[in-house]
Amino acid sequence: MNTQQIFDFRSDTVTHPTEEMLKEIVKAPLGDDVYGDDETVNLLEAKTAELMGKEGALFVPSGTMGNLIAVLAHTTPGQEVILEESCHIYLYEVAGIARIAGVQAKPIKGKDGMILAKDIEGAIRQENIHFPETGLICLENTHNMAGGVVLPLEEMRKVYELAKIKEIPLHIDGARIINAAHHLKVDVKEITQYADSVMFCLSKGLSAPIGSMLVGTKDFIKKARKLRKMLGGGMRQVGIIAAAGLVALRDHSQWMEEDHLNAKKLAFGLNLIDGVRVNLDKVHTNILMADISETGFNAYDLVNRMSEKGLLVNPRNERLIRFVTHRGINNRDVEAAIKIVKEILA
Numbered sequence: 001m002n003t004q005q006i007f008d009f010r011s012d013t014v015t016h017p018t019e020e021m022l023k024e025i026v027k028a029p030l031g032d033d034v035y036g037d038d039e040t041v042n043l044l045e046a047k048t049a050e051l052m053g054k055e056g057a058l059f060v061p062s063g064t065m066g067n068l069i070a071v072l073a074h075t076t077p078g079q080e081v082i083l084e085e086s087c088h089i090y091l092y093e094v095a096g097i098a099r100i101a102g103v104q105a106k107p108i109k110g111k112d113g114m115i116l117a118k119d120i121e122g123a124i125r126q127e128n129i130h131f132p133e134t135g136l137i138c139l140e141n142t143h144n145m146a147g148g149v150v151l152p153l154e155e156m157r158k159v160y161e162l163a164k165i166k167e168i169p170l171h172i173d174g175a176r177i178i179n180a181a182h183h184l185k186v187d188v189k190e191i192t193q194y195a196d197s198v199m200f201c202l203s204k205g206l207s208a209p210i211g212s213m214l215v216g217t218k219d220f221i222k223k224a225r226k227l228r229k230m231l232g233g234g235m236r237q238v239g240i241i242a243a244a245g246l247v248a249l250r251d252h253s254q255w256m257e258e259d260h261l262n263a264k265k266l267a268f269g270l271n272l273i274d275g276v277r278v279n280l281d282k283v284h285t286n287i288l289m290a291d292i293s294e295t296g297f298n299a300y301d302l303v304n305r306m307s308e309k310g311l312l313v314n315p316r317n318e319r320l321i322r323f324v325t326h327r328g329i330n331n332r333d334v335e336a337a338i339k340i341v342k343e344i345l346a
């Protein structure tokens with residue numbers, strides 16, 4: 001029998017529900033949410049709106065659907081959406097915004113995931129018979145492909161002020177915005193104040209099994225609710241999963257601090273291995289990117305070697321490997337991961 005232990009650093013989406021979540025799932029009052037009858041969902045939406053400092057919230061099955069609904073609600077087909085060139089909406093959402101929302105992406109180069117107001121200003125379309133209109137600006141915070149970095153609040157403020165002047169809505173893909181608030185040690189409203197809409201995931205660092213939330217004005221959420229129905233995301237007795245979301249919002253601080261600390265410990269340990277480089281200053285939250293180009297390995301091959309030893313991670317490209325910490329990873333797992341990488345490269 002194979003008893004090899006598995007250390008799963010692929011993503012914070014791999015967590016299983018906590019005991020408390022399972023208990024609440026069993027007890028949750030349920031109803032048909034398409035009729036607005038599910039008390040558990042209603043409570044989750046009310047609490048989320050309050051937490052995020054917005055008028056309304058909508059429970060959606062996934063982050064991808066939440067982002068797509070936001071783009072559909074803010075734009076009209078034929079418009080252009082400004083976003084950072086390595087953001088999730090552009091790279092990893094199957095071009096849904098092009099195919100379903102009928103908009104064109106305008107990717108611009110960022111620095112550590114942040115696109116600056118001056119660059120956005122240059123990308124906003126002028127009035128011209130040949131041009132599409134700029135319909136939306138999107139930011140991603142924390143920024144996944146930049147290694148879980150947190151966007152500077154001051155830069156976000158500048159972008160939001162520009163968006164207001166130009167009368168262009170601003171959406172944040174905040175899949176891990178609560179991780180960002182933990183890192184900055186601020187109320188999450190300090191971040192969400194610089195956006196018209198925000199999507200965040202319950203099923204990542206917050207450890208719930210399923211679901212994401214979309215927040216914005218009452219009118220935006222009304223529109224979003226109908227768009228969710230159109231996309232087939234109108235769920236019925238969905239309090240079953242919303243119950244876990246409520247526990248996630250209540251309990252996440254217990255493990256999120258540790259996730260961030262574990263990512264720092266892992267970064268430190270990996271950095272001591274010959275040929276592996278992690279920029280420690282950029283390990284803000286629960287994601288890190290290890291540059292392995294000086295080991296002589298290609299990241300895809302190294303990831304295969306790691307998985308043979310039970311260490312699961314995702315390659316970002318030929319030279320970068322992404323590690324993600326989460327509730328299922330403890331200090332010993334971090335030490336084991338460092339040991340496995342060391343052994344392979346010895």
Ligand SMILES: Cc1ncc(COP(=O)(O)O)c(C=O)c1O
Nearest residue numbers: 062063064065088144173175201
């Ligand atoms: C930054 C970011 N946005 C959106 C998503 C999409 O979330 P989901 O997997 O729930 O569709 C992810 C998923 O990893 C993500 O990392």
